[in-house]
Amino acid sequence: MFxxxxxxxxxxxxxxxxxxxxxxxxxxxxLILAGAGSGKTRVLTTRIAWLLSTGQISPGGVLAVxxxxxxxxxxxxxxxxMLPVNxxxxxxxxxxxxxxxxxxxxxxxxxxPQSFQILDTQDQLSAIKRLMKQFNVDEERFPAKQTQWxxxxxxxxxxxxxxxxxxxxxxxxxxxxxxxxxxxCNREGVVDFGELMLRSYELLRDNDxxxxxxxxxxxxxxxxxxxxxxxxxxxxxxxxxxPESSVLAVGDxxxxxxxxxxxxxxxxxxxxxxxxxxHQIKLEQNYRSFSNILDSANELxxxxxxxxxxxLRTDQGPGEPVRVYEAPTDLAEAQWMVEEMRHLVRGxxxxxxxERKEIAVLYRSNAQSRVIETALFNAAVPYRVxxxxxxxxxAEIKNALAYLRVLxxxxxxxxxxxxxxxxxxxxxxxxxxxxxxxxxxxxxxLHDAVSATTGKxxxxxxxxxxxxxxxxxxxxxxxxxxxxxxVLQESGLVDHYKAEREGADRVENLEELVNAAESxxxxxxxxxxxxxxxxxxxxxxxxxxxxxQGLDPSLPEVILRHAQDDRTAxxxxxxxxxxxxxxxxxxxxxxxxxxxxxxxxxxxGQDAVQLMTVHSAKGLxxxxxxxxxLEEGLFPSxxxxxxxxxxxxxxxLMYVAITRARKRLYLSYSQTRLLHGQTRYNVKSRFFDELxxxxxxxxxxxxxxxxGSAFGYGSGYPSTRTSNYSRDTTPSFANPAVPVxxxxxxxxxxxxxxxxxxxxxxxxxLSIEGLGDDARAQVxxxxxxxxxxxxxVAKLTPVT
DNA sequence: CCGCCAGCTGTTTTT
DNA sequence: CAGCTGGCGG
Numbered sequence: 032m033f034x035x036x037x038x039x040x041x042x043x044x045x046x047x048x049x050x051x052x053x054x055x056x057x058x059x060x061x062l063i064l065a066g067a068g069s070g071k072t073r074v075l076t077t078r079i080a081w082l083l084s085t086g087q088i089s090p091g092g093v094l095a096v097x098x099x100x101x102x103x104x105x106x107x108x109x110x111x112x113m114l115p116v117n118x119x120x121x122x123x124x125x126x127x128x129x130x131x132x133x134x135x136x137x138x139x140x141x142x143x144p145q146s147f148q149i150l151d152t153q154d155q156l157s158a159i160k161r162l163m164k165q166f167n168v169d170e171e172r173f174p175a176k177q178t179q180w181x182x183x184x185x186x187x188x189x190x191x192x193x194x195x196x197x198x199x200x201x202x203x204x205x206x207x208x209x210x211x212x213x214x215x216c217n218r219e220g221v222v223d224f225g226e227l228m229l230r231s232y233e234l235l236r237d238n239d240x241x242x243x244x245x246x247x248x249x250x251x252x253x254x255x256x257x258x259x260x261x262x263x264x265x266x267x268x269x270x271x272x273x274p275e276s277s278v279l280a281v282g283d284x285x286x287x288x289x290x291x292x293x294x295x296x297x298x299x300x301x302x303x304x305x306x307x308x309x310h311q312i313k314l315e316q317n318y319r320s321f322s323n324i325l326d327s328a329n330e331l332x333x334x335x336x337x338x339x340x341x342x343l344r345t346d347q348g349p350g351e352p353v354r355v356y357e358a359p360t361d362l363a364e365a366q367w368m369v370e371e372m373r374h375l376v377r378g379x380x381x382x383x384x385x386e387r388k389e390i391a392v393l394y395r396s397n398a399q400s401r402v403i404e405t406a407l408f409n410a411a412v413p414y415r416v417x418x419x420x421x422x423x424x425x426a427e428i429k430n431a432l433a434y435l436r437v438l439x440x441x442x443x444x445x446x447x448x449x450x451x452x453x454x455x456x457x458x459x460x461x462x463x464x465x466x467x468x469x470x471x472x473x474x475x476x477l478h479d480a481v482s483a484t485t486g487k488x489x490x491x492x493x494x495x496x497x498x499x500x501x502x503x504x505x506x507x508x509x510x511x512x513x514x515x516x517x518v519l520q521e522s523g524l525v526d527h528y529k530a531e532r533e534g535a536d537r538v539e540n541l542e543e544l545v546n547a548a549e550s551x552x553x554x555x556x557x558x559x560x561x562x563x564x565x566x567x568x569x570x571x572x573x574x575x576x577x578x579x580q581g582l583d584p585s586l587p588e589v590i591l592r593h594a595q596d597d598r599t600a601x602x603x604x605x606x607x608x609x610x611x612x613x614x615x616x617x618x619x620x621x622x623x624x625x626x627x628x629x630x631x632x633x634x635x636g637q638d639a640v641q642l643m644t645v646h647s648a649k650g651l652x653x654x655x656x657x658x659x660x661l662e663e664g665l666f667p668s669x670x671x672x673x674x675x676x677x678x679x680x681x682x683x684l685m686y687v688a689i690t691r692a693r694k695r696l697y698l699s700y701s702q703t704r705l706l707h708g709q710t711r712y713n714v715k716s717r718f719f720d721e722l723x724x725x726x727x728x729x730x731x732x733x734x735x736x737x738x739g740s741a742f743g744y745g746s747g748y749p750s751t752r753t754s755n756y757s758r759d760t761t762p763s764f765a766n767p768a769v770p771v772x773x774x775x776x777x778x779x780x781x782x783x784x785x786x787x788x789x790x791x792x793x794x795x796x797l798s799i800e801g802l803g804d805d806a807r808a809q810v811x812x813x814x815x816x817x818x819x820x821x822x823x824v825a826k827l828t829p830v831t
Numbered sequence: 832c833c834g835c836c837a838g839c840t841g842t843t844t845t846t
Numbered sequence: 847c848a849g850c851t852g853g854c855g856g
């Protein structure tokens with residue numbers, strides 16, 4: 032089948048010209064600049080479906096990579112709905128998930144045990160702490176957190192210890208720790224997230240047959256959220272893309288909000304240059320929001336200097352104006368919001384009632400959720416907070432997993448230490464230290480060092496190890512469910528939490544772990560996350576029986592034909608090519624737990640208002656969105672304001688926030704906010720000055736001061752108490768010039784003001800605290816940095 | 832060895 | 847304000 036025919040495929044119906052162009056691109060590198068709400072995921076999945084159904088590629092030739100499991104799952108679901116193809120056999124997954132799959136397949140070449148386990152961020156930190164203690168590294172000078180950041184940062188740059196540039200003694204020490212950490216991980220047979228990526232990259236780089244095989248295999252590489260890729264991920268993609276491959280990168284530079292964790296928007300420009308990209312398509316048609324919302328987003332983001340350039344448009348009308356609200360306090364802001372929501376849900380607004388789950392409250396930092404939660408709770412409005420600990424990160428779950436990991440791999444010292452005295456069994460720091468010394472001398476794991484330890488100190492530990500070893504023997508041959516049940520019992524975890532006053536939830540979670548394992552086995556089919564390729568270490572593919580290729584028999588003939596040629600698209604766990612050894616269900620489940628940390632909160636099904644940070648809202652959409660705390664120092668955040676780059680990222684963050692809304696958008700801020708136990712006086716965010724006045728509707732007068740005047744809830748509905756202002760609903764509402772009635776503090780300073788100091792020169796007020804003689808201002812002086820100044824002493828004069 | 836209390840430190844997050 | 851960590855006392 033050829034493109035002319037393909038154009039008639041039902042797949043391509045209802046795509047706009049740009050989308051269609053993107054979906055049917057020739058097999059060459061391409062960059063799709065996909066604006067918010069422009070149907071990005073649809074284009075990606077349709078592209079894959081189109082390639083498959085026109086016979087241009089077989090399922091095994093596709094590699095599609097995302098950042099989150101959620102995105103990967105969505106892609107597979109949507110693809111599965113479009114084509115009767117077994118999506119599990121394709122390489123669709125997260126960067127780390129795919130690297131895991133790759134390393135499992137080539138564990139020998141990667142120098143890893145077949146059942147290597149993955150350290151999450153917590154595990155990594157405790158491994159580093161342990162190591163630093165052991166080597167007497169001064170934790171004052173080298174905080175473990177900072178060391179962790181150093182190590183992961185370098186891995187993400189693709190740098191091994193010997194490649195890190197050393198510019199000071201401190202650097203030298205850090206590199207030394209980095210090296211020791213690597214040795215420790217290798218000894219224990221564990222890898223961290225960065226290692227999954229880095230080792231995959233190096234294996235591809237250093238092994239020609241392997242690289243060439245995968246390059247030949249993956250003729251189509253599709254990358255989602257390309258603007259979020261870091262240096263190593265980019266290098267990895269470059270390594271996988273062969274002369275015959277075409278890379279389709281989809282991204283939006285305006286939605287790059289993860290620079291703080293190593294994402295390089297510059298990868299987009301590099302990609303265009305280094306891959307000699309021939310096709311660049313902009314998806315600017317937005318299917319999500321009304322134009323008042325979209326115009327606001329467009330005008331705001333236009334204030335950024337470094338952009339590839341893109342403007343969203345919509346066919347929908349202006350819709351409602353963007354409502355702006357100023358509150359005297361953070362509590363008042365929250366209460367107003369709750370009141371507003373009740374109207375929306377009750378349905379006395381213009382467009383009928385709204386579901387609670389279609390209302391989202393966004394904020395810059397998690398700390399802001401507290402006041403809002405209080406207000407919602409008091410008003411008995413159901414709500415759900417995103418963020419916080421995910422299922423597999425909870426302490427009780429991590430403890431259970433640690434037992435399981437020690438069963439699977441006795442050399443996993445991190446896990447060993449986590450549970451050696453939990454539940455408490457009389458093993459103290461003293462005995463553990465002894466054990467660690469013994470292990471270091473013998474150059475073995477803690478587990479193996481036990482037999483060498485003698486005396487009283489060793490007795491308890493000996494009992495522990497014996498218990499683990501017995502458990503390992505006894506659970507051999509049992510199902511995953513049975514293994515976990517046994518471990519939960521025999522470890523004493525369940526009993527321990529049952530005895531605890533508030534342990535009921537934890538016991539429940541442990542039971543939930545059994546369920547999770549059960550559904551992992553039945554639904555997922557164990558080990559499917561760890562499908563290895565039937566290829567030997569010379570890069571020779573091993574032939575599979577067609578029946579085992581996991582293909583739906585109802586597939587279009589053309590796909591089947593291709594699939595039969597493709598010997599590397601199985602959907603089951605292939606054994607090791609030499610020994611026939613395969614990953615145990617337990618090891619597979621542990622991998623799953625590390626790579627997919629699970630949902631973060633229960634009661635997902637309930638119709639509840641959604642609370643989350645702007646970051647976690649990325650990729651989601653809601654009928655109604657409240658963006659709260661739009662204050663200088665909060666959003667944009669204080670820390671970002673010193674550098675221009677930082678401010679641009681804050682602006683992109685705001686852009687992401689605005690574009691989450693479909694129908695209704697509220698922006699609010701408060702003059703006063705309780706932060707770190709102190710009242711802070713804030714001014715409204717500069718972002719307000721960057722929005723189109725015509726699209727906004729101020730529910731409170733601009734710059735209103737709340738010095739005692741009666742303050743009504745400006746809900747915008749005629750039926751409720753309103754302020755005297757802004758009752759009309761026309762989108763092009765021009766704000767009347769309201770006289771600024773200021774009861775300004777004696778010093779007359781506000782955050783955001785430029786001031787002059789006789790010694791430090793000109794600076795910007797970041798915040799003001801305290802009243803009267805206690806009043807202090809935090810001022811950022813370009814020359815001298817950020818200073819706190821007592822206003823009764825320092826003479827600051829405003830600069831105009 | 833366990834529990835308590837003082838002191839500190841507070842963006843954003845996925846894997 | 848609050849949650850967490852680490853140090854110290856029982």
